[in-house]
Amino acid sequence: MKSYPGTSQFTVRSSEIDYHGKATMPALVSYMQEAAWANTRDLGISMYDLLERGLTWVLQRMRVEMFRYPKHGESITIETWASGRERVFLHRDFRIYTSDKELLGQATSAWLVMDVVKRQMVSVPDFIMEVEVVPGQEPLPFAKGKLPQLQEPKYKEQMPVRWHDIDLNRHVTNTRYLQWILDTVPLEIIDQKQLLELDIIFKAESILGDTIISEAGMGASESILLHRLTSQETGKELVQAKTLWDR
Structure with missing residues (x-):
């Protein structure tokens, strides 16, 4: 097919x-x-x-x-x-x-x-x-390569994993990870600027009962934020992301 x-x-x-x-x-x-x-x-x-x-x-x-x-x-x-x-x-x-x-x-x-x-x-x-890949349009450049590491977190929040955070795969749904990343962005950015680009890597799963640490800090310019989600229980990095905001 x-x-x-x-x-x-x-x-x-x-x-x-x-x-x-x-x-x-x-x-x-x-x-x-x-x-x-x-x-x-x-x-x-x-x-x-x-x-x-x-x-x-x-x-x-x-x-x-x-x-x-x-x-x-x-x-x-x-x-x-x-x-x-x-x-x-x-x-x-x-x-x-x-x-x-x-x-x-x-x-x-x-x-x-x-x-x-x-x-x-x-x-x-x-x-x-067996499903032959036949792109309907010109493919976008693949999402690959490393993201810059968050070195100096400036913003930090804790999020417990609850029942409604879990999806069909019995782990935290990726849109909830995304929400937790954005919940850590300070109001003066998320309220007054528009999120233009998002690049997010899902590295490990978390389950019901975990506590997630969401951290963010400045990237290479004032319009870039770097993000990290880690498990409080294991210290494992779960998600890494970069966001670009308009000036």
Whole structure:
């Protein structure tokens, strides 16, 4: 079977906006994941298809670029397609449009396959490899390479992992990680500036009962923040990210 692009429509709901009336980044990432789920379902390789085999999809990295955030009640279309393979990584791209085909944002992502019992990453199984990757559009540059390390944290918060933070894979959902990263950004930045770019790497899982330490500090310029989430119990780094804000 050849892969093919998928499209999904969403309307920005009141529970998904900030107090400026615009969709939040976690909401938009959630839309993109729903669009990816629908496209993989049509290809026979959705998370449910994998779970029947004791496997699951795990998001390893995502890079998002936003040009304009949709407002409450605005209808958007997300196009998504498998954009390539690289060793054990499967790449998927997204573009977000208005009903008038205005490009609001775009993203590229890298996914792994995990054994749900052993909690270990595995080689891409044959039934996924049999789906031929045929990008619907010119692929975006793969999200890869190292991010700068956070050396001097300036902002810090603690977040306990609770029941509603856990997803179908029985670990913290990645949109909650993203929310915790943004919750640590000081008000004078998150309120007065727009998040233009996000690059986030998911390095390890956390489960119910953990406590997460979210830290942030300045990057190479005033418009860049570096982020880190770690487990208070193990000291393990869970997430690393970089955000770019307008001036």
